[in-house]
Amino acid sequence: MAQAKFLKEADLAAWLGELAKGRKVLVPQKDGDAVVFKPWHEGVKPVLDRQATESPKKAVFPASEKLFRFSYIKDPENPGKVRVELEEPEKPEPALVFGGRPCDARGFLIFDRVYDSPKTRDSYYVARREATAFVTLACPEASNTCFCHAVGSGPADTAGSDALMTPVEGGYVLEAISPKGEELLKSPLLSDAGDKLAQAERVKAQAVESLPPAPDFAGSPEALMARFDDMGFWENASAKCISCGACTYLCPTCYCFSITDEESGMKGVRMRSWDNCMSYQFTLEASGHNPRPTKAHRLKNRVGHKFSYYPLIHKGAIACCGCGRCIKSCPVSVDIREIVTMAIEAAPTAEESAQPQGAKQ
Amino acid sequence: MPASAGSELRIVGFLCNWCSYGGADTAGVGRFTQPTDLRIIRVPCSGRIDPLFVVKALMGGADGVLVSGCHPRDCHYSQGNFYARRRLEVLKRFLPTLGIDPKRFEYTWVSASEGQRWQSVVTKFTEQIHALGPAPNQCRSAQAPQEAERSAG
């Protein structure tokens, strides 16, 4: 560990003020009954004692992003001829996500394998990713819906963060994780952590103890694959799902989008917006055919993608960070842990898989 | 034309094909002077008007919306305006809860022969909108990037 610093609770606002110089700092804030990430400004008190309602995903992957502006220019010589002019997008401004949880920061590692791989490089994503730093708050205590420890993470996971903050008596212990983080911790407001570091370690250990028993997802990729054609299983698992997109939009790892041209007169914007596999339109083809016509097909995709298809192509990495938002914010309390466990426990025998689908129910 | 003496405002008119559009035409043929703020959209019947047309116009930045159809009992399709009347009345009463002045929306009945009545309706409505002034910036859809930027876009 390069360095550990201590920030007094009383200096939090001042430090945020320093961080906000030259960059946008997103902090969890009360908005109605929800806690959402919004730009910090003088006087805002970040909500750090509970997990935010939404993940900070929009910091790097905005809910809708202008890819470019375009305008149609009529040729004055020949009015039948129209030229299209494109306007480059603006460069993203430097940003910092402050007070997200380890699961929130970890979510972007799952994005990275898709949007920033040697094969494919999404320039919009990469530009924002590089411009964004993460000062993450280690969780002092687990929630009922937490299962980060079941997907290879934990309440003090540093993966994806630049600095980790651990709440201790009177303030926070800050540990730099990356060179970016080291830069951030150079503030004169921070003092050496000294023996507070040991206290931080105790907080982290207690957090691990507070976690509910971890569901065992070992073998989920194969188990879900084995259930792929068992629509009876999925109809049962999705019976209460109302097929809205709350789970996917609050999820730190769901990265799907759609693209629309929003035009008005001779001008327009090509926009990339969040989309989600729970929506019928998501896979609706131009011919009218829809390979995922029912909510059972769609929930199968959501669970299968995270716990089977993604790990199968990314060396076993589960595309879920265990934050539990999809469970606690689901209007009907669909529980992804339960579905994966059901699939694992229902692993079919050889003769069962030979039977026609829907037999088990 | 007192109403359009100042700068023009954006007023959208949804007129039924059989009566009010004819009425506006009659007013034009009769060379009755009218304010020029109104942009007319011709629809087959006032019953075709989805209240959401009006909401969309008002939210998209229209300063006023006027709907006009055949007089009750005189609908070309017998009943279209009876349904319209209920929907539009509910809509008019709904607008205040959104913070939209209900005076920005009116519905009226003008027949094809009532050129004079059309002139008076359009003049009165335009004056009413001018008295209210330009609509406070409702959030215009699509090209309202400043809104998006606020939420961390």
Added chain:
Amino acid sequence: MSVIDELKSAIKAKLSELDLVIGWGPGFDPLHATPLFMRCEKDVDKLLWGPLNVHNPATYLPGLKGKKVGVVVKGCDSRSVIELLQEKLVKREELVIFGAPCAGVIDMGKVRRALGDLDKVNAVSIEGDNVVVTAGGKQHTLPLAEVAADKCGRCRYHNALISDVFVGEHLPPSVEQDDYADVEAFESQSLEERNAYWKREMQRCIRCYACRNACPLCVCRDHCIAQSRDPHWIGQGDNVGDKWMFQMIHAQHLAGRCTECGECQRACPVGIPLLALKRKLNKEIKELFDYEAGVDPNACPPLQSFKVEEEHINERGW
């Protein structure tokens, strides 16, 4: 026999003639019940009845057409069933309705405000008129009247208005008339304040459409005009205008049909007070047409009918 035991035995008695029965069962923690789809007696044993049954099971009915479905309803849920029957969106002969008196359900938002957080609930029990919630080792005694959903405080239909089997004692209405005091209080603000209020609230909408999908009367489901590109009713941008416009679509399509079950608002993951829009419409519809949705299976929704002479519409001399 308690209401829950009576319900269970009534359901078990009918189970063999039904494809499934929808009710409520235990969810991921003691505070959260979850819709329960009962297909065998073992499922029926999981059934819950009480103030945690916040969901409206009528939402699932249009999607189960063609199946013989049993549904357990609270008073407000039964109104949605009636409205669906009125609009011929479900068939009476395909339904078996189990009703019981509901004394009110809790509003998770209110419990969250009382606890600060809903994340660490270990135990919940109903003791008399209180909900006792143990969370993070601390016990909170919350009077039901205080944490009940607003709709329950003004409920006039605690007992299912339509049912094949009704168990328990009928409860008297909480109030004689709904005075729409909340709507009036909201409208005592200036137009600018109301406008600013909605813009502020709509800002945090994430466009997940939980409000729409949880609504028992939003029956277009996969074919909602909100997602149509032609016509392009709303853009896909992350801006208040488009988000708010969607709520206009929802509210207008519910005009004269909404039974105020409040699922739109309850389902919203970011807590936007959506029911207020529908309450306003219902207030006006009550005044204009003396009509209330979902109380009479044979009534025709007011915006699907008309009178040649309308008593309460003053066309204002235009």
